[in-house]
Amino acid sequence: MCGNAACKHAHVRAEAQAESERQAELWERVIKLDETLCGAASDPTQTDPLHPIQFRGPHVLGVLPSNDRKLTVLPTRRKTVFVDRLMRIIGEAAAVRFGNVELADDGVGYEESDNASDEHLAILGNGCALCRGHCCPQGSGHAFIHVDTIVKYMESNPGKRPRDVLQDYLSRIGSRTYEDSCVYHCEKGCSLPREMRSKVCNGYLCKGLSEVLYKLGEGSADQALVIAVSDYYPEKKTDPKRGTTDRSGRQQGFVRAGLIDPSGLELYQLTGPDPKVPSVKNCSADDANVSAGSAIRLSADHNDSSPIDSFPET
Structure with missing residues (x-):
């Protein structure tokens, strides 16, 4: 990018458009994840006690950032x-x-x-734990x-x-x-x-948590299904081990998903080449053959301390 004002303005517009597309794709992911989990929950053949996430009632959706630093x-x-x-x-x-x-x-x-x-503040704290x-x-x-x-x-x-x-x-x-x-x-x-x-x-509340808080205040939901994705890549911006590529060609970090409520955080990992289309299957965190986009239960009921003060094991 040169120092010309028109060039700078074009660069800013392009960056804003890319971020808008990135956010749209992330919302597409959480909506598809919600549809998949809700569909699995209504499947009478589903016998795995760990899957799917058990929604107790109404829930809201959210997209959060994620710390992916070393x-x-x-x-x-x-x-x-x-x-x-x-x-x-x-x-x-x-x-x-x-x-x-x-x-x-x-x-x-x-x-x-x-x-x-207090319940909503606890949910926000668990959102911080996911991020x-x-x-x-x-x-x-x-x-x-x-x-x-x-x-x-x-x-x-x-x-x-x-x-x-x-x-x-x-x-x-x-x-x-x-x-x-x-x-x-x-x-x-x-x-x-x-x-x-x-x-x-x-x-401080990030944009994602602010939106979750607003949605919780609008209705009777006391749960939030959220995904968290990183945008931090100081090295090897094309390293496939660091995540997936969005529509604009930018890499995105591995997406974590979690169901957060006042009592804790149920943490999942979305893996595979196409996490936009998740599937729910029987698997464990140690399963070496996890299918594309499957959800892995890593921990649950994270309430051993104030949620915002400590992170769950991953």
């Missing part, structure tokens, strides 16, 4: 940059907490939703921790000195984190408890 050893330089900033933030927070400095508005408007029911942190790389280098984050933590823990607060945050940094992501984005999820996270991390 776990790597946290580079020393990335940790050093983060810690240097954190120390400065804690110093500023201490001046607010114990001095006469006023807390400045950081301009971040995210707040935890006060309109959603596994696609949004977390946005916090690389800072974890969205600002002065107000630390002040709030200090107020909740009045007996802690600034150095204690620093140690609390340092002790949560993982030795292995997802590639180019937040220092707290670990294999099992966010290593920070909710009270230590920023208001961005506690309040």
Whole structure:
């Protein structure tokens, strides 16, 4: 692409069109998956207790992003940059907490939703568990921790000195984190408890989860059938092992599917060359001969902890 304005505009339009087509294809996938599973559920010959997904009642559909990054050893330089900033933030927070400095508005408007029911919030948490942190790389280098984050933590823990607060945050940094992501984005999820996270991390909803929440609020459904797909490929953009190709020629990551409700997440993997046309068959996660587009039950009833705080085994 050259620097000409018309060329740039054409590139932006092409990118927008490609993304629109990608989203349309993903919705086609989740609709076909829903039709397949609903059809299998009404099949009297279906005897496998693991398949199909058992819908208890009305459910909504959704398309979510997916974290497909690799776990790597946290580079020393990335940790050093983060810690240097954190120390400065804690110093500023201490001046607010114990001095006469006023807390400045950081301009971040995210707040935890006060309109959603506890059941819907639990569903959203399980949606985050299915995604596994696609949004977390946005916090690389800072974890969205600002002065107000630390002040709030200090107020909740009045007996802690600034150095204690620093140690609390340092002790949560993982030795292995997802590639180019937040220092707290670990294999099992966010290593920070909710009270230590920023208001961005506690309040942000991606477009997919926002749509699921809106649909849940419109009716009586308390379940959501969603798919999650990655768009992250730092290497080998044509590697067939990384996923399938959409209509625009772009690769897409392996699609995970899940039925999420307030009590947990039932996780499935869509595999094969044509996951747009899923089939449900008896198989296990260890089956080496899984048919194209079949759904594999990997785990169920993920409720061992707050869903947004940890990811299911895959």
